[in-house]
Amino acid sequence: MGRARPSMQELIQRRRRAGFVGRRGELDAFRANFGVPPEDERHRFVFHIHGNAGVGKSWLLRQLEQTARQEHGALTACVDESADGVVEAMAALSAAFARQGHAFTALDRKLALYRQRRHEAEAIPVDGEPAAPTTGSLAATRAGLAVAGLVPGVGALAGAVDPVPLAQGTDRVRAALSSRFRDHKDVQLVLDPVQALTPLLVRELSEAAAAAPWAVLCFDTYERTGPLLDSWLRALLTSERYGTLPANTVIVLAGQTRLDPGCWGDLSDVVKELPLEPFTDAEARQLLAAKGITDEPVVRDVLRLSGRLPVLVSTLAENAEGPGGVDDPSGTAVERFLKWERDPVRRSAALAGALPRRLNEDVFRAAVDEEAAELFGWLRALPFVSERAGLARYHDVVRAPMLRLRRTTSPQRWRAAHTRLAESFARWRETDADEQGPSAEEQASAAAPWRRERWRALRLEESYHLLCARPTAALPGVLRDGIDACDTGPEAARPWARTLLEAGEDCDDDTLRTWGRNALMALEDGRRRGIEVMGLLLDRAELDRAGRVEALVVRGWHRRSVEEYHDALTDFRRALDLDPGCVRAHFGSAVVHRAAGDVDGALAALDRADALEPGSTWIPRERGETCRRARRYDEALEWLDRVVEADPADPVALASRGQTKAALGRAREALADLDRAIGLRGDYVWALVRRAHVRGALGDVTGALEDLDRAEELAPGMAGTVGERGDVYRLAGRHEEAVAQYSRALALDAGYAWALGSRAMSLEVLGRRAEALADLERAVALDPGYAWAVAQRERLLSNGPSGTGG
Numbered sequence: 001m002g003r004a005r006p007s008m009q010e011l012i013q014r015r016r017r018a019g020f021v022g023r024r025g026e027l028d029a030f031r032a033n034f035g036v037p038p039e040d041e042r043h044r045f046v047f048h049i050h051g052n053a054g055v056g057k058s059w060l061l062r063q064l065e066q067t068a069r070q071e072h073g074a075l076t077a078c079v080d081e082s083a084d085g086v087v088e089a090m091a092a093l094s095a096a097f098a099r100q101g102h103a104f105t106a107l108d109r110k111l112a113l114y115r116q117r118r119h120e121a122e123a124i125p126v127d128g129e130p131a132a133p134t135t136g137s138l139a140a141t142r143a144g145l146a147v148a149g150l151v152p153g154v155g156a157l158a159g160a161v162d163p164v165p166l167a168q169g170t171d172r173v174r175a176a177l178s179s180r181f182r183d184h185k186d187v188q189l190v191l192d193p194v195q196a197l198t199p200l201l202v203r204e205l206s207e208a209a210a211a212a213p214w215a216v217l218c219f220d221t222y223e224r225t226g227p228l229l230d231s232w233l234r235a236l237l238t239s240e241r242y243g244t245l246p247a248n249t250v251i252v253l254a255g256q257t258r259l260d261p262g263c264w265g266d267l268s269d270v271v272k273e274l275p276l277e278p279f280t281d282a283e284a285r286q287l288l289a290a291k292g293i294t295d296e297p298v299v300r301d302v303l304r305l306s307g308r309l310p311v312l313v314s315t316l317a318e319n320a321e322g323p324g325g326v327d328d329p330s331g332t333a334v335e336r337f338l339k340w341e342r343d344p345v346r347r348s349a350a351l352a353g354a355l356p357r358r359l360n361e362d363v364f365r366a367a368v369d370e371e372a373a374e375l376f377g378w379l380r381a382l383p384f385v386s387e388r389a390g391l392a393r394y395h396d397v398v399r400a401p402m403l404r405l406r407r408t409t410s411p412q413r414w415r416a417a418h419t420r421l422a423e424s425f426a427r428w429r430e431t432d433a434d435e436q437g438p439s440a441e442e443q444a445s446a447a448a449p450w451r452r453e454r455w456r457a458l459r460l461e462e463s464y465h466l467l468c469a470r471p472t473a474a475l476p477g478v479l480r481d482g483i484d485a486c487d488t489g490p491e492a493a494r495p496w497a498r499t500l501l502e503a504g505e506d507c508d509d510d511t512l513r514t515w516g517r518n519a520l521m522a523l524e525d526g527r528r529r530g531i532e533v534m535g536l537l538l539d540r541a542e543l544d545r546a547g548r549v550e551a552l553v554v555r556g557w558h559r560r561s562v563e564e565y566h567d568a569l570t571d572f573r574r575a576l577d578l579d580p581g582c583v584r585a586h587f588g589s590a591v592v593h594r595a596a597g598d599v600d601g602a603l604a605a606l607d608r609a610d611a612l613e614p615g616s617t618w619i620p621r622e623r624g625e626t627c628r629r630a631r632r633y634d635e636a637l638e639w640l641d642r643v644v645e646a647d648p649a650d651p652v653a654l655a656s657r658g659q660t661k662a663a664l665g666r667a668r669e670a671l672a673d674l675d676r677a678i679g680l681r682g683d684y685v686w687a688l689v690r691r692a693h694v695r696g697a698l699g700d701v702t703g704a705l706e707d708l709d710r711a712e713e714l715a716p717g718m719a720g721t722v723g724e725r726g727d728v729y730r731l732a733g734r735h736e737e738a739v740a741q742y743s744r745a746l747a748l749d750a751g752y753a754w755a756l757g758s759r760a761m762s763l764e765v766l767g768r769r770a771e772a773l774a775d776l777e778r779a780v781a782l783d784p785g786y787a788w789a790v791a792q793r794e795r796l797l798s799n800g801p802s803g804t805g806g
Helices: 008-018 026-035 058-070 084-100 106-121 136-147 163-167 171-178 184-191 194-210 222-238 260-265 281-290 296-306 310-319 331-339 344-353 360-366 378-380 396-409 411-436 441-444 453-469 470-488 490-506 512-523 530-538 545-561 566-577 585-595 600-612 619-627 633-646 650-662 668-678 685-697 701-714 719-731 737-749 752-763 768-782 786-799
Strands: 046-050 075-079 215-219 249-255 271-275 383-387 390-392
Touching: 026 046, 026 058, 026 271, 046 058, 046 344, 058 075, 058 215, 058 249, 058 310, 075 084, 084 106, 084 222, 084 271, 084 296, 084 619, 106 184, 106 194, 163 396, 184 194, 184 271, 194 215, 215 411, 222 249, 222 260, 222 390, 281 296, 281 310, 296 310, 310 396, 331 344, 344 360, 344 378, 344 396, 360 378, 360 411, 378 383, 378 453, 390 396, 396 490, 396 633, 411 453, 453 490, 470 490, 470 530, 470 545, 512 530, 530 545, 545 566, 545 585, 566 585, 585 619, 600 619, 619 633, 619 650, 650 668, 650 685, 668 685, 685 701, 685 719, 701 719, 719 737, 719 752, 737 752, 752 768, 752 786
Parallel strands: 046 249, 046 271, 075 215, 215 249
Antiparallel strands: 383 390
């Protein structure tokens, strides 16, 4: 409404500017879809472009995006293979919408917080809670952990950082992060960033889409990103897990392979397939004619060399001026790409520009001779060069033969150019590090710089060029980097492994190819976070003593995260045999002993760490946590007192001490500590829920409910918070309301055994004994070690008096 129709001249100019020949059927199908209301069954919400490399998928995707934006007023965003996961894809979408005047402010803030908290969690790993409770008082402590969302079976935790132990439903792993991040939002954000961030994306996308006719989300190179994004996109389309997607949203996927039938097979009614084949002879000739190339020998030459792949037809058409050189005996594709470019400087610059995997102007200047330094603008306009997020990239079909030509015809220039590029990336990396300055974490850990995205990207490009220049000499150093990459996490480990593989392909080195393939295979299960890669490095790489120690320590921590405690301790012991002064190995041993219930072993390991780092603030805290989880509350209090005395403004230590005092029956003192913790950090969800529990026990129902209201506002939908609300009502004698809240908690998490046990108590008071007994049966079936529930079940079966609650 109010949009003027374009004139004939405008339409003709638009077509000429696009230079788009062929693919009219695909473009028409996409264009026609905007004329079909989303409510109509003929409307398609997803378009999938697929075909072999060079067939013109990205080219067509750009045309569809341009059509949506220019002809239909759509807001558009495009994500490519640089998004190495769902979080990165959301960041790319947010950036694209911001460039169109629709900033996703809330999402951007949460993304920044996620990156910060993730780095903190990686830097200071902790373990989980011991075995299930055996007394009512310990059950109450468990309830506190449950309130923080650290309960078995929470569906929202699917896809978390360490999903294996989470899926196994262990309280220990969920308690791990809560010992470091008492703010439940931070715990949940680190454990499951997709669940925490996606609702914000959906909400802000909906607001943007409400201001435009359409929103079009494009995902290029989907053969690479599909395995990471498939389940997430399906959930966006078919469920309300993250909210409701606006109906005027269209998703376009472009990749080499067909969609995974296991994920997309039942969505054929909403997906429009656009399979691409090479141009027909007529389409290729049409494109050449549009470029003014009609001389038959030249046309035949182009068709033969290009195989009618659109990217190659376009490349050759851009430069063909006449039939000269048609019978050139070399006949290589690279020579045909550039044979009509008579300027030797430009020819050389085009070949040199193929050496980096991606370029900006700085990289281009480092790659080419000085006389070609000003040609980056010319290079970006070449048909086989595309640009995304400020970086130019050659099409693979063109880049591969260019690399082969340079490598085989001039090995010395090949080595010199890659060496020069490696030196440039190293210099930029060092400059970036100097400008930011090392953090305390980076001073203490060699792996810490890998957590900085820009530093990591520069290091990987440096490694790629070192490997291309001198594969044998560079390989040991790059393999050593793999330890730090895996220590950082999959977001660093996978690009590191791909760098090995791509360098092996580009310099034709079987050793590099084999390492890259094996490392990528070992990283397929992201839950194990590089355990198998460390095995490869320890078995096959020639690591020095320090490297072996680091690899063993990293593997030990990762094995701890999947509860392979025996193997983790073995790795830490082997590391300490090589280096008895390795504090991180002692700390790891303490964490594993604590997780396995060996309190004495944990404290002994912390003693050894203390001897190596006397005065460290983290050691008293870990001792306090170890004693608290072992129900040695007096000792825990002694250690936590020291921490608070050293830093009275530490909200985590204050909240932990408050929980310890509550377990000792010192409710008023516990309340004072929790008040101080919340005063220091107003959005501290864990402390709010613990304070609600204490307030409820003291009879302050109004205060307890206010705390729980605030906690739910900060972290909505958490079963533990809702279950604690039920407990407040039950302790106040408001049993109907208590049952309603326990039922609500169980709707959020059907495996919440504590809520079943507590609901049973209220049901019994209400005279609903059979239902109470059924709840206790379910609770014991879910958690056979739940001793309190077992005792209450036996009491009910023998018609004994009521207990105090689970």
